[in-house]
Amino acid sequence: MHIKVKDFNLKHSIESGQIFNFEQKDEGYLVKHSDKAFFVKQEGNNLFYEGNKDFITNFFGLNEDFSKIQAHLKKDPLTKKALKKYPGLRLLHQDLWECLISFVCSSASNIPKIKKNIKLLSENFGEKKNGTCLFPKPGKINNLQTIKDCATGFRAKYIYEINKIVNEDWLEKVKKADYSKAKEMLIELPGVGEKIADCVCLFALGHHQSFPIDVWIKRVIEENYLKKQSNYKEIKEFAQKHFNPYSGYSQQYLYQWRRLL
DNA sequence: CTCCAGGTTCTGC
DNA sequence: GCAGAACATGGA
CATH class of the missing domain: 3.30.310.40 (TATA-Binding Protein)
Incomplete structure (x- = not known):
């Protein structure tokens, strides 16, 4: 098919x-x-x-019209270059719960290790379906020692606590909220700060104005735009002005560009 | 062995 | 408020 x-x-x-x-x-x-x-x-x-x-x-997102996004990315010289190098890179539509736990695992980590965390969490807490372990449902990641055994390190206690707080009602409420309210609710969770909340807003909730700032984005913005050392707030304000209203897409292309340079 | 990775929280000004 | 350290772990 x-x-x-x-x-x-x-x-x-x-x-x-x-x-x-x-x-x-x-x-x-x-x-x-x-x-x-x-x-x-x-x-x-x-x-x-x-x-x-x-x-x-x-x-x-295969039914979406990508031309509007492409036009947006072409307005800035660097995202234009990134678009040419990584054409067809789309923001995905993720499940809120899995996205949230994935990015709690992401803090001060790296992609191969996050992959390992998610695989182990699935094997230890997830349901088996046709021989493959699926990502565990909310409420199922309920043993702190086992979470630690999934190589989650200092993030284990956050995952453990979040699993106790989040349920279907909570998830529905966040899905219905606007960007700023959703971000606020996410940040209330232990181990979730602005960056992770922004990732979840962008990757799972479809808030395209969200602009997650990690070490790579900080680098690419300082090197190419601000031309100086800067802090989180400066980068955020610059992004809001410069990449509106699809700053999330700009972010994803800049991230990919800088990370794979 | 040291450094770093899609950060957050705690601490001390 | 804001910088600096602490937090676990694996790979380069």
């Missing part, structure tokens, strides 16, 4: 630090997300898949 795609690149989208529960297989990818597992492989404008078509279409 396959889906016709336009302005979409599977590799750039999957390997851009947005998701961590995937592995390469047969020129394609085996992806696990929330309660789904599927295989995808791109050949030109065809996306071959094995799995739930509606879920895959929505997950990669």
